[in-house]
Amino acid sequence: MPIWGQVTGCECAWCDRGEFRATFLVKADHIVCSNCGRTRSCKPPIMGVVYAECACCGRGEKTSFVVDSEGTYICTNCGRRR
Numbered sequence: 001m002p003i004w005g006q007v008t009g010c011e012c013a014w015c016d017r018g019e020f021r022a023t024f025l026v027k028a029d030h031i032v033c034s035n036c037g038r039t040r041s042c043k044p045p046i047m048g049v050v051y052a053e054c055a056c057c058g059r060g061e062k063t064s065f066v067v068d069s070e071g072t073y074i075c076t077n078c079g080r081r082r
C-alpha cells in the first residue's frame, strides 16, 4: 500500500532521544522530519518501512529504512541509500 501522507516510527539522527520516534511527512521528491525539518531525498510514494541494521549508522542497532517507489532503501537516520 503506497504511503503518501506520513510515515511514523522512524529513526532520525537529529531527533534521537531515547524512545523518541520521528514522523516523516511524504513530499513530492523527499521526506521531511515533522520534528526537526531535515529532509531525505527519495522517490515517493513510500512503499513501506523496514527495520534493519545500517552499516553507515554502525551502532549495531536496527534503524528504519523507507522503501521508495523505485525500490531504493533509504535510511531515515543517516540518509544512506542502498
Ligand SMILES: [Zn+2]
Pocket: 012, 013, 014, 015, 022, 033, 034, 035, 036, 037, 038
Ligand atoms: Zn528529525
Ligand SMILES: [Zn+2]
Pocket: 054, 055, 056, 057, 058, 063, 075, 076, 077, 078, 079, 080
Ligand atoms: Zn543509517
